[in-house]
Amino acid sequence: MTRLFNDPAAFADEALEGFAAAHRRWVRPVTGGVVRAGGTPGGQVSVVVGGGSGHYPAFSGLVGRGLAHGAAVGNVFASPSAAQIRSVARAAHGGAGVLLMYGNYAGDVLHFGQAAERLTADGVPALTYAVTDDVASAGPGEAGKRRGIAGDLPVFKAAAVAAERGLPLREVRDVAAHAGARTRSFGIAFSGCTLPGADHPLFTVPASRMAVGLGIHGEPGIGEAELPTADEAAELLVATLLKELPEDVAAPAGQRAAVILNGLGSVKYEELFVVYRKVAALLAEAGVETVDPEVGELVTSFDMAGVSLTLTWLDDLLEDLWRAPADTPAYRKGVLGEPEASAAPATPAPDTEDEAIPAASDASRRAAGTVLAALEALAATVDTHVDELGRIDAVAGDGDHGIGMQRGSTAAREAARAARDLGAGAATVLAHAGDAWADKAGGTSGALWGTILRSVGTALGDQEAPTAARVAEGVAGASAAVQRLGGAEVGDKTMVDVLVPFAAALTGAVAAGDGLTAAWDRAATAAAGAAAATADLLPRKGRARPHAERSLGTPDAGAHSLALITRAVHGVLLDHQ
Known part of the structure; x- marks a missing residue:
């Protein structure tokens, strides 16, 4: 468990601050993460990687020559927000565009995708690539749904070296895709991890058992087996990966592979070496030549006791990129010469976003007071149910839904209060609240709740008095x-299963002539019923999908929290009739 922390909510920010202070030779801090201390050489594509905290040395420890140009770092096990990613990318931009790289998790896909759109609109060409190496999280026919785990490293490195060699943006992404298509990982765990401030791990493994097919966000494995010896663990890891070769690799014999035996946080290096001796022998027996193997902690999950094995099947190009030197705080290989004096970093474009509060009518400013009261009730409801939401989420997910909702709703409430105090109307209050929620919560729920608040604000506007129809x-x-x-549909066991019927009930009641308070009451009742009904569904989206059967009989955490919030807001509407 995590023993040294101050405020758990500040853990990730304080850890990043300390990391940057300890590694000034390599990195400098910027809003949302870190970039190379020396900047990106002018005219070079920038590779910006990122994800949640809790995975060190991923992602900040991989910033430096031969690897990433910058890293956007979110809260614990939560993706960085689009605003954080955009900030890091702008600071890292060398004038030739940015490739945003991350593991394939729903929150990262949302936030990095939004950041790429905003960067492109800013005049900074941006593309994205999600690593999908975890064979346990989806079958070969659904490789695009697989998670990114320790395979992040060889894929990030291939793209970064390609960028340093002067390839244009789209070709750098093509290299990343080539490396990703040839990378496979599989892991096992012996205990779960405990987040800062928590008094229990996100999942437990029975004595003398192991979890098979772990994730790196504290997700439980997809199955259990007897606790193996070191050699038995090696046999399971190697056999699993040799069963699924890339399409252009006919057989393992005669192939070369980059090999990573990765510790998840509390398996000691000596234990890893015991396992690796057997991994090396098994690969040799299969006719595989190992190239520059790595044994150690490369992508962790706080204090999880577990290991994963990654194979990147090399061709001449990928072997050259894998062997290339690198110099970062946490990953060093070979020897790099001094950077050329002419390779001056490009000056990042200034941030031109207008932070001024738009003019608002008196009616909209009065409505902003009701909006603030609703957000205060929302945050109070989340505070009351935070442990319950975490418990529900931990059944098949990573257990952080309550914590993430608490971070987001608290930030939204404070941002709304500040905007209201400056005379903002309803739309602007909701926009500030939505941005703050997305920024502080990160993850899937952060992106979606930010979108919800902004969408409602857009309909209300800052000039006219809100109506039930608006x-x-x-x-x-x-x-x-x-x-x-988010790409989810009704039936996927997500918050969409509540949001869609809530919106339909509200629209129908308003169209039938109900006032806002009465219509909201009907819709909140529909939301509660829909949330309860998710207990009978199997998840088809998000981190819970690989553990679908475990969630049967338990409602979706996001759906449940939305239903609770709709009822709390109804109480505010009653008070403000």
Whole structure:
């Protein structure tokens, strides 16, 4: 468990601050993460990697020559927000565009995708690539749904070296895709990890058992087996990966592979070496030549006791990129010469976003007070149920839904209060709240709740008094935006299973002539019923999908929290009639 911390909510920020202070030769801090201390040489594509905290040396420890140009770092096990990613990318931009790279988790996909869109609109060409190396998280026919785990490292490195050699942006992404298509990982765990401030791990493994097919966000494995000896663990890891070769690799014999035996946080190096001796022997027996193997902690999960094995099947190009020198705080290989004096970093473009508060009518400013009261009630509801939400989420996910909702709702409430105090109207208060929620919570729920608040605000505007019809229009717009952004549908066991019927009930009641308070009451009742019904569903999206059967009988945490919030907001509407 994590023993040394101050405020758990500040853990990730304080850890990043300390990391940057300890590694000034390699990195400098910027809003949202770190970039290379010497900047990106002018005219070079920048590779910006990122994800949640709790995985060191991923992601900040991989910034330096021969590897990433910058890293965007979110809260513990939560993706960085689009604003954080955009900030890091702008600071790392060398004038030739940015490739944003991350593990394939829903929150990262949302936030990095949004950041790429905003960067491109800013005049900074940006592309994305998600690593999908974990064979346990989806079958070969659904490789695009696989998670990214320790395979992040060889894929990040291949792209970064390609960028340093002057390849243009799209070709750098092509190299990343080539490396990703030839990378496979598989892991096992013996105990779960405990987040800062928590008094129990996110999951437990029975004595003399191991979890098979772990994730790196504290997710439980997809199955259990008897606790193996070191040699038996090696045999399982190697056999699993040799069963699934890339399409262009006919057989392991005669192939070369980059090999990573990765510790997840509390398996000691000596234990890893005991396992690796057997891994090396088994690969040799299969006719595989290992190239520059890495044994150690490369992508961790706080204090999880577990190991994973990664194989990147090399061709001449990938072997050259894998062997290339690197110099970062946590990963060094070979010897790099001094950077050329002419390779001056490009000056990042200034941030031109207008932070001024738009003018608002008196009616909209009065409505902003009701909006603030609703956000205060929302945050109080989350505070009351934070442990329950975490418990529900931990059944098949990583157990951080309550913590993430608490971070986001608290930030939204404070941002809304500050905007209201400056005379903002309802739309601007909701926009500031949505941005703050996405920024502080990160993860999937951060992106989606930021979208919900902004969508409702857009419908309300800053000039006219809100009406029941406008509120219903905003909620319907939020429902559509969440489905479009997250890709979930009704029946996938997500918050969409509540948001869609809530929006439909609200729209129908308003159209039938109900006032806002009565219509919201009907819709909140529909939301509660829909949330309870998710207990009978199997998840088809998100981190819970690989553990679908475990969640049967338990409602979705995001759906449940949304239903609780809709009822809390109804109480505010009663008070403000």
